[in-house]
Amino acid sequence: MILAQHAPYDFDTILERHGSSSAKWHEVVEQMGEDGKDVVPLSVADMEFKPAPEVVEALIQSATHDVFGYDYATEDYFTAFLNWMEHRHNFHIDPSWVSLSDGVMPAVNTALRSVTRPGDKVIIQRPVYYPFTFAAEHNGLTILDNELVLDENGHYGIDFDDLESKAADPRCTAMILCNPHNPVGRVWTPEELRRIGDICIKRRVRLLCDEIHADFSYPGHKVTMFSTLGAEYANIVFEFTAPTKTFNLAGLLCSNTIIPNPHLKRRYDAAADNIGGLTVNHFGMVACQAAYDHAEPWLDALMEVLERNLGLIRDFTARVSGIRLIEPEGTYLAWLDCRGLGFDTPEELCDFLRNEARVWFDEGSMFGESGNFFERVNLACPTRLLEQVLANIETALADRQ
Numbered sequence: 001m002i003l004a005q006h007a008p009y010d011f012d013t014i015l016e017r018h019g020s021s022s023a024k025w026h027e028v029v030e031q032m033g034e035d036g037k038d039v040v041p042l043s044v045a046d047m048e049f050k051p052a053p054e055v056v057e058a059l060i061q062s063a064t065h066d067v068f069g070y071d072y073a074t075e076d077y078f079t080a081f082l083n084w085m086e087h088r089h090n091f092h093i094d095p096s097w098v099s100l101s102d103g104v105m106p107a108v109n110t111a112l113r114s115v116t117r118p119g120d121k122v123i124i125q126r127p128v129y130y131p132f133t134f135a136a137e138h139n140g141l142t143i144l145d146n147e148l149v150l151d152e153n154g155h156y157g158i159d160f161d162d163l164e165s166k167a168a169d170p171r172c173t174a175m176i177l178c179n180p181h182n183p184v185g186r187v188w189t190p191e192e193l194r195r196i197g198d199i200c201i202k203r204r205v206r207l208l209c210d211e212i213h214a215d216f217s218y219p220g221h222k223v224t225m226f227s228t229l230g231a232e233y234a235n236i237v238f239e240f241t242a243p244t245k246t247f248n249l250a251g252l253l254c255s256n257t258i259i260p261n262p263h264l265k266r267r268y269d270a271a272a273d274n275i276g277g278l279t280v281n282h283f284g285m286v287a288c289q290a291a292y293d294h295a296e297p298w299l300d301a302l303m304e305v306l307e308r309n310l311g312l313i314r315d316f317t318a319r320v321s322g323i324r325l326i327e328p329e330g331t332y333l334a335w336l337d338c339r340g341l342g343f344d345t346p347e348e349l350c351d352f353l354r355n356e357a358r359v360w361f362d363e364g365s366m367f368g369e370s371g372n373f374f375e376r377v378n379l380a381c382p383t384r385l386l387e388q389v390l391a392n393i394e395t396a397l398a399d400r401q
């Protein structure tokens with residue numbers, strides 16, 4: 001039982017991550033050698049923060065007292081998850097709808113396998129989280145790109161005519177939706193989601209809805225979990241959630257997939273059995289339960305930091321000509337339109353940032369060609385670190401003149 005009250009939390013300390021097992025810090029040194037030691041990666045979507053002390057305490061208690069035999073998800077685990085979804089998202093979930101897995105992407109791949117056959121087609125909306133492309137390719141599917149449309153106000157929207165015509169392809173059996181959308185930051189409105197759902201229902205396209213960023217939305221925006229739109233929508237969807245983005249626990253591999261339609265749920269579970277079963281590691285479960293039960297104040301405090309950091313980027317892009325902020329409605333990622341900087345190729349932009357400004361963002365081209373000359377910035381870091389990164393970019397840009 002976690003009794004201690006841990007707030008206020010430390011979101012200020014700049015952690016030394018070199019020499020840790022952090023994949024993104026390792027990648028910089030791997031690619032740039034020793035010369036990359038001072039390059040700051042604000043790339044891969046995990047945070048430069050320690051996890052909530054409430055979670056750490058639960059893990060220590062578990063490590064000290066538990067026996068690590070085969071596990072099942074206990075009633076307390078489900079209660080924590082169901083309460084979170086009810087309380088944060090007004091989403092009432094029956095435990096029989098839930099399957100656990102060691103990550104959202106293993107679950108997305110499994111769901112794809114359960115509703116498609118090799119040679120089928122799947123809709124994604126680029127620029128989008130690039131492992132969706134890998135999932136389609138690994139499962140022998142052809143991608144139909146319902147490319148997002150950026151208007152002159154810097155707002156991304158959906159081309160519904162294009163979506164309708166792609167969904168009408170008889171070989172199109174699935175769509176992968178990202179809500180909130182990584183990297184463009186859109187929180188899809190209930191109206192948009194209903195229109196997507198109506199098209200998928202009409203065309204018998206199964207919807208795989210990745211809601212891993214659902215706990216991050218900024219004032220004025222509210223994430224709608226897809227099934228809450230109504231029973232006919234719940235009937236076609238797989239919803240992928242996880243405490244791992246929300247509470248910076250990605251290394252603990254834990255996610256919960258919600259499949260209200262019992263027929264789809266059976267197909268999903270059979271596809272999972274076919275690869276030897278999907279489940280969650282003991283510590284993943286302990287951390288997930290503790291986070292949902294006890295760490296909400298940590299998340300609330302984190303949101304204040306993210307809003308402050310977003311404000312910094314807003315000021316920076318207002319000051320620096322050639323870079324435009326695509327205002328995020330959700331996620332802890334900022335999508336920067338750098339087309340105005342005048343680089344000849346996306347590679348030149350990327351080299352400039354890494355070699356001159358000493359910062360490593362995720363280059364937009366990773367998310368599809370429509371992401372060329374964009375950069376994705378991870379806002380989940382101490383404000384001082386972000387200030388330092390932005391100052392470095394300004395200096396490097398001034399030197400380039």
Ligand SMILES: Cc1ncc(COP(=O)(O)O)c(C=O)c1O
Nearest residue numbers: 045103104105106129182210212
């Ligand atoms: C949209 C989206 N889906 C899935 C993932 C990865 O989830 P997992 O680590 O649980 O496979 C990420 C991580 O950045 C993500 O942004």
